Amino acid sequence: MPYLLADDLPTESAGKRFRAALERPGIYRLPGAHNGQAAIQARNAGFDGLYLSGAAMTASMGLPDLGIITVDEVTFFIRQIVRSSGLPLLVDGDTGYGEALNVMHMVRSFEEAGAGAVHLEDQILPKKCGHLNGKALVSPVDMATKVAAAKKASRDIMIVARTDAAGVEGFDAAVDRARLYVDAGADAIFPEALNTREMFEKFAAALPNIPLLANMTEFGKTPFYTADEFEAMGYKIVIWPVSSLRVANKAQSLLYAAIARDGGAHAMVDAMQTRAELYETIGLHAYEELDASIVKTIVPEAVPQA
Missing domain, CATH: 3.20.20.60 (Phosphoenolpyruvate-binding domains)
Structure with a gap:
């Protein structure tokens, strides 16, 4: 909460x-x-x-x-x-x-x-x-x-x-x-x-x-x-x-190398925390429920990768 x-x-x-x-x-x-x-x-x-x-x-x-x-x-x-x-x-x-x-x-x-x-x-x-x-x-x-x-x-x-x-x-x-x-x-x-x-x-x-x-x-x-x-x-x-920092830093270095190599991050998507996982971790919806002026966020469906 x-x-x-x-x-x-x-x-x-x-x-x-x-x-x-x-x-x-x-x-x-x-x-x-x-x-x-x-x-x-x-x-x-x-x-x-x-x-x-x-x-x-x-x-x-x-x-x-x-x-x-x-x-x-x-x-x-x-x-x-x-x-x-x-x-x-x-x-x-x-x-x-x-x-x-x-x-x-x-x-x-x-x-x-x-x-x-x-x-x-x-x-x-x-x-x-x-x-x-x-x-x-x-x-x-x-x-x-x-x-x-x-x-x-x-x-x-x-x-x-x-x-x-x-x-x-x-x-x-x-x-x-x-x-x-x-x-x-x-x-x-x-x-x-x-x-x-x-x-x-x-x-x-x-x-x-x-x-x-x-x-x-x-x-x-x-x-x-x-x-x-x-x-x-x-x-x-x-x-x-x-x-925790060593693991995060290693993952980030692989990401930046992939973007530089491939012109995008598409090859790293499977290694990423999803938007839904991020919002669940930080409790986004629980915060939204505290303020009725905030419309509940709908997590976009994943875009199929070519």
Whole structure:
């Protein structure tokens, strides 16, 4: 139903709903959704939470994931995803967009936009994707200060501390940083770019009773594991951050190549979402029913292809 109807809106904050999801048995599965349409499709597939990746946001804007975008640009994505899906959303907060006060501003802005959780990382700007080389880290104390600031600014939104130390300073340093971040107020820990089952299991063993997040990104340092496998290793959340964007981008490249080759898109029709499917996904008729001045749209019949 349309988000315009008050009865369709959640009665609890996104943060409370995100926390409640973590209290359930099993692992919380959060596919990446890079826009409102993707968010609806993920919800319709049965997911009850989503992830908004900084890499997906920047790539969709034609930019690299180097900490270039601003808080206000991210809140635009948060609002459309939360509004369209109604689901609790974990948001990539990069390095917090500055120091302690900037982090607090980010947390308040994201929570007001409808985010249920945000993760903050311990890289130095310009940051890089967690599975790339050449990362540099802030001091553990500086990051702990940011985590504490984020916690002070939060109302219900969960604060997830990400550490990239495993690939920079070593596994033990990553564990030490994670413990410090928990002491500073982090609700969960995101150990980035672990690359063996043993590392995942050892990290979980080193931080018992702390919700841990696993990043199942493609083309990175982490081998492919299923949600059930991550759960067995001791993880409570798993994300697939850029998968939806990768699939959409690949499909678009094939479309443009076909138009350039064939002088039209006719060869790609079978790979397209139909007009009827689009209207069903976005709930066009439900919106039309809210305003009697709008004549109900009749979906044109498909034109036979020559």
